Amino acid sequence: MRTITVQLGAEEARVDVAVDGARFRRQVGYRGDGPWGLTRWTDPADGAAYVVFSGALGGAADLLGPVSGPDDLMPTALVVDGAPVAVTPPAGALLAGHHLGFAAGPWRAAAAAGVVVHARSSLDADLGDLLAETRAALDWLLDFFGGSAPWGSDYAQVLVPDAPWLAMEHPGCVLLSERVLAADPVRRMAVLAHEAAHQWLGNLVSPAAWTDVGAFEGLAELLGQLTCRGLLGHDADPYLDARRQTPPLVRLPGDDPRTLAATAGLAEVAGPAQHAELYRSVRSSLTGDVFRERVRGLLLDRGGTATSAAQIWAALGVGPQEPVRVSLPVATRAEEGAWLRQVRDLGEEDPATVALWARRAFRAAPAKGGRVADAVAALGDRSVPRAAAVGLGAELVRGARRLD
Ligand SMILES: [Zn+2]
Known part of the structure; x- marks a missing residue:
């Protein structure tokens, strides 16, 4: 059994981890961007503070240190203290570090038919459609998979602002970007169902590596x-x-x-x-x-x-x-474009955001300014963040028919 207790403070969190009698404690500063790792943000609308944690994409290191891998599955309880509302995984669920996600703060909950959506208190949106669409997706998947629901009684989703992805499937705390509210309804249904399907495939059965x-x-x-x-x-x-x-x-x-x-x-x-x-x-x-x-x-x-x-x-x-x-060709560049210097400075923090920003920088760079040669050269350049190189690679194969 692994017990992780997170005591939230204003500047940092104290994390106590107990695994089979061994204990360690760490003080963790909050990240500003995200939600990736342990992040804290203040809602400009009302000054309320929220903490969101995602263990995906390496973020688990904030709670567990760098040793956590996808095969470190064990019964895990995650307890979060110091917030009016904490949305956490079911206690004792079999979880690896990358599964872990939680949300803490003055969340406002909307619920119907076994589905709960938590949103920041200032969010002025009708969540009825989201609740109904989620319920429909869950029912379709329950019929497909048979058996009982792997999430227990309520299926909990949390709407977070400014996420670089649309959703993340953390057990007991599915994170959704607020952008899903304005998304095309078909796309929204596909995202809700994708995350729900992960409760069986990814969470109940989970990757070995x-x-x-x-x-x-x-x-x-x-x-x-x-x-x-x-x-x-x-x-x-x-x-x-x-x-x-x-x-x-x-x-x-x-x-x-x-x-x-x-x-x-x-x-x-x-x-x-x-x-x-x-x-x-x-x-x-x-x-x-x-x-x-x-x-x-x-x-x-x-x-x-x-x-x-x-x-x-x-x-x-x-x-x-x-x-x-x-495999894209290896290229050398004469003089690097300004856009790529910005990508180089993105660092390795929050890989999803880094990949997204790199893709945006590529699209915004002048099409005739040698951006393709720059991006190709960046793929094999170890001083370019790997997540940025991955994002640039995706742009290159997507645009392979219309390269400048
Ligand atoms: Zn997925």
């Missing part, structure tokens, strides 16, 4: 797409058609970002949509019913154990597959 993350992302993505199509019918087709037109993944020179805690969960590395197409073709060859039975069999056999991508493919009765990865 960082290189296995893509396999789980692909299954959650496919289930999200199937939920969308099942609930919204042909209205979902334009979104799903666009979502499925995904470029290949890029192969970076040097370290494989799939093996790094800080980058393995990035969409550009894990390739959810690319992996989903592989599973979709297996499902077509097996028929939907057989595919569903084999996924259920995977859960029965592997629930609560770290599971490799190879074991997932074996459970489906087919050999392992990987999406295509393209």
Whole structure:
């Protein structure tokens, strides 16, 4: 049993971890950006302070130190003191560091039919549609997976501002960007269902190594797409058609970002949509019913154990597959563009934000100013943050047909 107690202070948090009689304590300063690792922000609307923690993308190090890996599964209780409301994982759930997420502060809760949405107190939004859409997605997936709900009584989601991603599937504390409220309803349903599917595939059965993350992302993505199509019918087709037109993944020179805690969960590395197409073709060859039975069999056999991508493919009765990865040419540059100097300065903190900013910087750079040569050179340049290189690689393969 691992017990993590987080005492929230104004400047930093005190974290006590007890594992099988061994104890350690650390003082952790809050990060300003995020939510990645332990972050604290003040709502400008009313001055209220919120703390959000995400253990994904290497953020677990803030609570557990750098030793935590995807296979450190153990019964874990996370207790958060010092906030009016704390949204935490179910006590005693089998969790690895990257599963851990919590939200603390004066959250306002809206609830209906076993779904809870926590939002900051100043957020003036009707959450009724979000509650109903989540319920519909959960019901579709409960029917697919069979058995009981892996999240216990209530399914809790927390709306957070300024997240670089749309959602993160932490057990007991699914984080959603406030941007989902304004998103296209089909896209919103796909995101809600993707995160809900992770409660089975990713949380109940979880990756053995960082290189296995893509396999789980692909299954959650496919289930999200199937939920969308099942609930919204042909209205979902334009979104799903666009979502499925995904470029290949890029192969970076040097370290494989799939093996790094800080980058393995990035969409550009894990390739959810690319992996989903592989599973979709297996499902077509097996028929939907057989595919569903084999996924259920995977859960029965592997629930609560770290599971490799190879074991997932074996459970489906087919050999392992990987999406295509393209090697981009090695380039040297004469003089580096100003935009790339900014990317170089992004640092290694918060990989999801770094990848996003790098992509934005590339798009904003003058198309005729040598940005493609700059970006290609950056892929193999170890002084460029790896998350930024991954983001730039995604831009390059996406735009491969219209390179300047
Ligand atoms: Zn996912």
